[in-house]
């Protein structure tokens with residue numbers, strides 16, 4: 001009774017704080033107001049068997065029996081063992097069966113009209129079956145965390161029209177959501193289905209969630225999310241599908257007319273966002289490399305990314321093979337300053353130096369192509385996708401050809417020229 005008119009909402013809808021203006025009861029009990037009457041009764045009238053308050057508040061919490069194995073604070077029961085539901089005080093407000101193995105053999109909770117909070121955390125629950133809680137019509141808080149739930153049957157939460165908070169975290173085995181699983185939860189505001197093993201949603205999985213504002217589907221293995229599944233989520237404002245496995249699909253968000261914030265892994269989802277989601281409320285945000293206009297439109301770009309990327313990869317692998325396995329003996333010291341190359345003094349070097357100068361010219365070409373590829377990027381305000389796809393990767397694709405393979409070709413030409421000279425010399429000696 002001391003919680004009445006104490007400035008804190010203890011009842012789900014704050015009934016304990018209604019019509020409290022001017023009601024001061026120093027040293028006595030404040031009754032629930034009735035027909036706008038403010039009534040105080042003496043403390044010795046509490047639990048005296050006589051109904052003094054108009055609504056009987058003074059006799060309500062009397063003779064509460066605390067079940068064996070439970071700790072009770074008024075009508076808040078925390079039980080350390082399984083109790084017989086039939087023996088529970090029907091006026092119980094809060095039940096906590098955390099960490100107890102509950103015999104979940106298909107039984108339904110008996111009618112507990114005053115039960116507002118039910119905690120079934122870590123109870124080895126494997127399935128939420130149809131109508132399991134339907135007699136708990138005033139339940140507003142249900143905690144099912146850290147269980148082994150694999151399936152939520154259809155209409156599992158039937159009758160819980162005042163349920164505002166449903167906690168399902170820590171159920172990694174959950175993979176089956178049935179049709180109309182959440183039907184009836186017309187007051188539920190937030191639903192967190194993250195970090196489960198959910199593969200699929202039937203078309204009306206979210207049917208009845210008319211007040212839902214936040215839906216978290218991240219870290220799942222969902223194959224599809226379409227307008228049929230999201231139909232009915234008219235008031236959804238925040239959707240999180242990061243690492244959910246959901247592929248992008250045209251018009252996938254069309255039925256989410258109130259959506260304001262969207263969390264995804266790729267910017268491509270932001271190209272499909274409904275108009276209510278502003279650019280700065282779609283994540284990840286757009287950057288220089290993400291563009292709906294280009295990446296979505298031209299599949300040829302994606303093909304060329306692969307071709308140029310594979311050319312660069314193969315070229316560099318061949319260079320490693322040539323240099324390390326075949327041409328190990330030819331790895332000589334070829335370090336000299338680039339300014340020597342650029343100065344043009346290479347023309348005046350000796351024969352051995354001329355050989356090195358040829359290598360230096362290859363190096364110079366490498367530096368030049370690096371410069372030409374990156375120079376446009378440096379001066380452009382925005383890096384467009386065409387530059388990203390074609391110009392920058394050319395740099396890494398060209399290097400092995402400019403440096404290693406050109407020197408191999410030159411060496412082959414040199415060997416060919418020497419053998420021709422030798423054959424010519426031999427034929428001369430045979431004639432004379």
Ligand SMILES: [Ca+2]
Nearest residue numbers: 045050052058
């Ligand atoms: Ca009384």
